[in-house]
Amino acid sequence: MIDITGRVQSVWRRNWDAFLRTYRVNFIPPFVEPVLYLLALGFGLGTYIEAVDGIPYPVFIAPALVSISVMYSSFFECTYSSFVRMYYQKTFDAIIATPVSIDEVIAGEMLWGATRGMIYATLMLPVLLLFGVVTMPSSLLLIPFAYLAGLLFAGIGMCFTAITPSIDALNYPAFLFITPMFLFSGTFFPLDLLPQPIQYFALAALPLTHVVSINRAITLSAFSPANLFSLAWIAVATVFFFVLAIRLMRRRLIA
Amino acid sequence: MKMIQCVSPKTGGTLEVLDMDVDTHQREIKGRLGVVPQENNLDPDFSAYRNLLIYARYFGIPRREAEQRAEELLAFMQLEEKRDVLIDKLSGGMKRRLIIARALINAPELLILDEPTIGLDPQARHLIWEKLRSLQAGGNTLVLTTHYLDEAERLCDRLVIMDHGKILVEGAPADLIREHAGSDVVEVERTPEAIARLTGLGVTYDVAGDALQVFTNRPHDVARELFEVCRHEAVTVRPATLEDVFLRLTGRRLRE
Numbered sequence: 483m484i485d486i487t488g489r490v491q492s493v494w495r496r497n498w499d500a501f502l503r504t505y506r507v508n509f510i511p512p513f514v515e516p517v518l519y520l521l522a523l524g525f526g527l528g529t530y531i532e533a534v535d536g537i538p539y540p541v542f543i544a545p546a547l548v549s550i551s552v553m554y555s556s557f558f559e560c561t562y563s564s565f566v567r568m569y570y571q572k573t574f575d576a577i578i579a580t581p582v583s584i585d586e587v588i589a590g591e592m593l594w595g596a597t598r599g600m601i602y603a604t605l606m607l608p609v610l611l612l613f614g615v616v617t618m619p620s621s622l623l624l625i626p627f628a629y630l631a632g633l634l635f636a637g638i639g640m641c642f643t644a645i646t647p648s649i650d651a652l653n654y655p656a657f658l659f660i661t662p663m664f665l666f667s668g669t670f671f672p673l674d675l676l677p678q679p680i681q682y683f684a685l686a687a688l689p690l691t692h693v694v695s696i697n698r699a700i701t702l703s704a705f706s707p708a709n710l711f712s713l714a715w716i717a718v719a720t721v722f723f724f725v726l727a728i729r730l731m732r733r734r735l736i737a
Numbered sequence: 738m739k740m741i742q743c744v745s746p747k748t749g750g751t752l753e754v755l756d757m758d759v760d761t762h763q764r765e766i767k768g769r770l771g772v773v774p775q776e777n778n779l780d781p782d783f784s785a786y787r788n789l790l791i792y793a794r795y796f797g798i799p800r801r802e803a804e805q806r807a808e809e810l811l812a813f814m815q816l817e818e819k820r821d822v823l824i825d826k827l828s829g830g831m832k833r834r835l836i837i838a839r840a841l842i843n844a845p846e847l848l849i850l851d852e853p854t855i856g857l858d859p860q861a862r863h864l865i866w867e868k869l870r871s872l873q874a875g876g877n878t879l880v881l882t883t884h885y886l887d888e889a890e891r892l893c894d895r896l897v898i899m900d901h902g903k904i905l906v907e908g909a910p911a912d913l914i915r916e917h918a919g920s921d922v923v924e925v926e927r928t929p930e931a932i933a934r935l936t937g938l939g940v941t942y943d944v945a946g947d948a949l950q951v952f953t954n955r956p957h958d959v960a961r962e963l964f965e966v967c968r969h970e971a972v973t974v975r976p977a978t979l980e981d982v983f984l985r986l987t988g989r990r991l992r993e
């Protein structure tokens with residue numbers, strides 16, 4: 483049984499307040515990242531690429547940039563940042579001495595991780611609009627979907643945080659899981675260029691694949707039944723990792 | 738302590754806090770407790786004042802009320818000047834005082850303190866003692882653990898000495914001292930003459946390093962006898978303390 487009440491929002495609010503206190507530095511990545519990637523890859527490298535499946539290259543990578551940003555912000559929020567709060571700052575210990583339960587602390591952290599992903603997607607949208615690489619109004623859907631995708635990566639991240647022996651060991655999932663996903667999830671080239679077995683692997687085990695495919699449908703305003711499969715995959719995985727993270731964290735924190 | 742705070746699961750037996758079972762009423766109990774942990778776990782992302790406000794939110798205290806209480810508690814713990822200072826910029830003593838203020842944010846019925854003055858300089862310790870005593874005077878119940886026996890002697894109405902998880906004795910500090918150490922202690926250099934004289938008198942003594950300790954209610958008589966065989970400076974008479982009781986009960990061997 484998972485014990486979550488409205489008190490979860492007090493944990494979320496703590497992180498939101500901390501985020502606002504340092505908002506200047508927090509607001510830089512979502513503005514700078516898409517500009518750098520679009521200039522370097524979209525319009526630099528992209529001049530050698532006429533079109534991908536009939537889509538101009540900058541338009542092809544734009545939804546991937548949003549997906550990657552959501553993945554990074556949520557995953558890293560619930561790995562390194564949560565670990566610092568849990569292990570070094572003892573913030574979780576301080577909170578569970580109050581009527582807030584451990585489950586609520588962990589859930590609040592993950593909901594915050596998802597929120598951070600959504601904030602980043604929201605801030606990126608005007609930049610992408612400025613470059614003319616996304617279509618409106620369907621692209622507004624990037625924002626709510628970023629919350630769901632963010633919750634998925636937050637949950638995965640929190641599972642690693644729950645089992646990691648030290649902050650250094652978090653580099654393993656960062657390099658062995660996140661970085662390959664960044665490259666091989668249909669982000670900068672279509673998935674079907676990869677050998678068949680790797681394609682299947684990406685669809686089965688790399689969540690970013692599904693996130694990119696949905697975001698691409700959103701920015702191109704071109705939806706297909708395959709998107710429903712991706713959405714279902716994400717929904718199931720999100721619930722699974724959300725619950726698993728809470729269970730693993732309980733085991734870690736209740737000694 | 739962790740079990741009382743409903744943070745760790747109970748290992749056995751029954752445990753009730755404020756007449757509620759710790760297994761079934763965790764939130765209710767935690768809402769009425771104030772906890773001062775041994776480790777500083779203030780939130781380094783925020784100022785002293787914001788720390789109190791954010792902590793109040795975990796208890797579901799309305800904002801207006803929380804603001805008022807936070808200001809009162811900063812004043813009570815003499816931290817008004819540090820209101821808007823980040824935690825990293827506070828001294829050890831200020832951090833402890835802020836943690837106590839934080840533990841009081843929900844006006845707890847029971848305040849639990851784990852080594853409240855550990856690692857503090859004498860001025861900081863005395864200020865904290867003063868505040869804790871004024872809380873006691875206001876009718877609050879404090880449960881505190883400490884390795885500083887002078888602290889226990891000063892603050893506690895009722896005291897339990899534990900060793901390896903077992904309760905050895907229980908009572909008011911003054912009673913425990915009278916019962917287990919006598920009123921006074923005569924300390925003397927460990928010389929053959931002193932040992933001979935004490936043995937001759939039939940007085941029992943403890944060996945503490947290079948000194949002998951006699952626990953007695955008649956310190957003058959013992960001291961007079963010892964002055965005859967020892968150097969003047971080698972004999973000290975002092976009132977017995979809780980530390981004497983503790984060492985007598987738990988032995989002098991180092992505990993790891």
